[in-house]
Amino acid sequence: MRLLSAIINFLQLNQKNPSCNAFIVYTNAIIRSDEISWLNQALNVLNIEIPENLFKVISSQNRLDISNVKKTWSNGHLQIMLTNKQALGRGTNLQYPLNKEYYQEHKSNFAIIDQRFVDWDNPLVDISGIYIESLTHMFENPNNNGIEDLDTFKIKAAHTIYEQYELFDSNQTDLSYRDIKTRLQRYFGKSSCTGNSMWDLLPAQDAVAAELEQITGRLCRTNIKTKEMLIQYDYNFVNRIDWDYLNRKRTNVLMEDLINQNTNKLSSKEIYQTRILLLKQKQELFLINSAASFLAKRAYNLRSLNRNMQDQWIKMREWIAKHSKIxxxxxxxxxxxxxxxxxxxxxxxxxxxxxxxxxxxxxxxxxxxxxxxxxxxxxxxxxxxxxxxxxxxxxxxxxxxxxxxxxxxxxxxxxxxxxxxxxxxxxxxxxxxxxxxxxxxxxxxxxxxxKAAISEKIFALICQKYHLDFHEMRDLMQNEFERFDGFLKLKDKRILYVDMKNYDSRKTTALKEKVDSHIQNKLNDSSGNAAVIINFYEFEKENSYRNQGINNGIDEKKIYYYTYLFHHNGEVNHILLRDLYNKVARNDSSSK
Structure with missing residues (x-):
């Protein structure tokens, strides 16, 4: 989920600024094809549009494909490289050629650090963003993608084990045999007895710091940058890094900024905590806002959907109205x-x-x-x-x-x-x-x-109680679905559409100005005869607005207004009930 969240953030940045199109994800192990499939499916479920071949996996076996990825970036196309530190060593150059024509068209999206050091005959630009997965272990499995030779792995592991037993045998420490065994288990990621596993050890913390330092250096290679760059790292890094180690090195401007942020943390300043909260909520906010976008888009397109989809919409609204919390x-x-x-x-x-x-x-x-x-x-x-x-x-x-x-x-x-x-x-x-x-x-x-669904339901119950021939949204014709909340059959056989609102009655005037032309357009495109807008509740005690009701007659293609169904004290608006009772047909089996 953290990887998915990071990818979503990259897509957001690209949507905001299409010139931010070059991103890299560093994971502990090379991403498998089934994991790529899962990521694509997850983005599809979230209703996020993505280009074909969004992801390109780079391992030690296909490093030559890096040039193809750079060509994709150079042409202004979005692509996310998925790799790990074994596949791409620190010395691998990831800056890519900047297409001159593309730059001229989009130069406002780029920043030049120092014109003197830009080779305009062969301009290069840095990648726009990076995500770093927190290390889960210090030693890679030697058979993992054939990255590390087994003998090399054995030498590394043996050296670490030898070092710990030398400490045990020496007179310089009070470490017991059990202490040594526990330290080795933690270092190799096999024990979590303290909750932090090997990350209690300073060498492990230094290793993470070096990893972060090396990878962020990839965004500091050239003097041409996209104006926005996004560095994302697993928040576990925060508690696993030896910040004093990094503070002594300060190898690039990005590390300088990260060190400053964590200096604030170490000094207990509130701003760091605020930053962390913002990072943690990014994914949550994106999901909430994506759902809201889906809701608005679906409501707009409902009339073009089939009956099954419209019925699904009704069921969803009814379920939401019954469950304000779960x-x-x-x-x-x-x-x-x-x-x-x-x-x-x-x-x-x-x-x-x-x-x-x-x-x-x-x-x-x-x-x-x-x-x-x-x-x-x-x-x-x-x-x-x-x-x-x-x-x-x-x-x-x-x-x-x-x-x-x-x-x-x-x-x-x-x-x-x-x-x-x-x-x-x-x-x-x-x-x-x-x-x-x-x-x-x-x-x-x-x-x-x-708010809309609960007010519509209560209006339907009132119509049922007084035997008014009211038909809810499900009874509207397919091409009129969701234009209105239902309709009343009048005594003269005509159709009076109903549009329930649940707005603060102090804004009734503004409401009328905003919705009048919109409702009129919907009414003109519908087969019914007139429409009535009913605001649900009188939110202020003394309401100066007056109804423009149906008591004096109902003209063709005209809109009528009632400023509240319920008075401020909770009583039903009997003027509205009287008007409806005088004009609307009776139906003992009104829709429930």
């Missing part, structure tokens, strides 16, 4: 697992709330959530870090998803209309918003699925 992903039924899993955020401990930030004004679909954390203090630190990096405005504040507080309006409604709660509970809706969960709906799923 204890484990195993609760998700198999037929929804692939889709729904990305709509839940995993809290560090059971709770009813978490904190996040995104720009609502430019991202109504919640496709670009910049941070999410169940700890308010940690979330605020991350937001402060984003402000410091000037990635967000200094005036922005955290948003909170708090199931208990955010659904207080539902509790008011249930208090005044207990029959609603009884019916919902019978159908399996989780209405205990004070009960803590381990997984909560993501911002996109809660705001764009849950």
């Amino acid at each position: 204890t484990t992903l195993d609760e998700i039924p198999d037929y929804l697992r692939k889709t729904v899993e990305g709509f839940y955020y995993h809290l560090t401990k059971n709770n009813t709330k978490y904190y996040y930030y995104h720009d609502q004004s430019s991202d109504s679909d919640f496709k670009d959530v910049l941070l999410i954390n169940s700890d308010q203090v940690k979330a605020q630190k991350i937001l402060d870090y984003l402000k410091e990096k000037k990635e967000v405005s200094v005036n922005v504040q955290l948003s909170t998803l708090n199931l208990e507080k955010d659904n207080e309006y539902l509790e008011k409604i249930f208090e005044k209309n207990p029959w609603l709660k009884t019916n919902l509970l019978k159908e399996g809706y989780d209405l205990d918003f004070s009960k803590k969960g381990e997984w909560l709906l993501t911002p996109a799923a809660y705001n764009n699925l849950y």
Whole structure:
């Protein structure tokens, strides 16, 4: 999963800046073909588009193929090289020729460190990113891809064993035979009795430091760079490296930056912890935002899908409406697992709330959530870090998803209309918003699925109670699916579409301005006669807005508005009920 996360980060950078197209992944062992297949399938499941031949495995047997990879990079095409330190030694050059025509077209994507040292007749550019897998052992299996000769391996191993027994036999240490045996077991990765295995030993820590130093040096070869470069390393490196060893060497500017970051850690400065939190959450945020993008895209394309896919959408919305929180992903039924899993955020401990930030004004679909954390203090630190990096405005504040507080309006409604709660509970809706969960709906799923689905369901129950001939979304024609939330059959046989909203009633005016033309276009393209927009709840006690209701008649292709279905105190809007009762046909078997 760490490798997958790193690859996703590379793809994100390439999407942001296509000139960042040359990436290398260093693993402990050469990636197998079945692992490549798994990576491709995982990216496909996450709905991430990738080019053909995204991955190229380089081992000691096909090192000559490196030139082909460089040609791919030189032509501006994305490719990720998968290799290990045995296949590519420290001296292997990985900078690649920069296509002059490509550079002229995309020069804004590149940075020149020092013009004096650039050979413009044969310009070279460094790779754009690297991922380093943390070492799991000090000695490679000698038969691993035929990399190391067995005799060489034996000599290395024997030397290490001899060294330890010399320490035991000498008078310079108090090491016992058991101590020596344990040290050797840890060094060869065969024991984890302390939790850190061989990484307690200074030689092992120095080896990891040398590994990091050598590999990062590959990004410091030329004076031409892409403006953004991404170094990713397994976070286990942080606790396994001898930073004092690196601090004495300081061989390149990238190591200088890494040392500075870890100096902050050693001095207990908060900024390092903030950086680590950001790194750990990258994958989580990407999955959350990818699911939100999928949700928006799927909703937009629903009318072009077949009936089975539309039915799947309805089942998904119903399941989400019943489960604002879950204890484990195993609760998700198999037929929804692939889709729904990305709509839940995993809290560090059971709770009813978490904190996040995104720009609502430019991202109504919640496709670009910049941070999410169940700890308010940690979330605020991350937001402060984003402000410091000037990635967000200094005036922005955290948003909170708090199931208990955010659904207080539902509790008011249930208090005044207990029959609603009884019916919902019978159908399996989780209405205990004070009960803590381990997984909560993501911002996109809660705001764009849950709130809509629960309000539509309650409206359907009201229509059922008063025998109003209401048909839910599943009864819409295939080419009108999701345009509206359902329709009412009028006494004069005409069709009145229903569009439920769950917006703060203080924004009703803005709501009308934003949705009026959009709804009108949908209505004009539909076979029905008119539409009514009903906001679910009167969120402010004194609402100055007035209904533009259907009581005086329903004109063709006209939109009507009701600012709330429920008053601020939870009571049903009887004016709305009266108008519907006067205009809508009766149906004792209204859709449930």
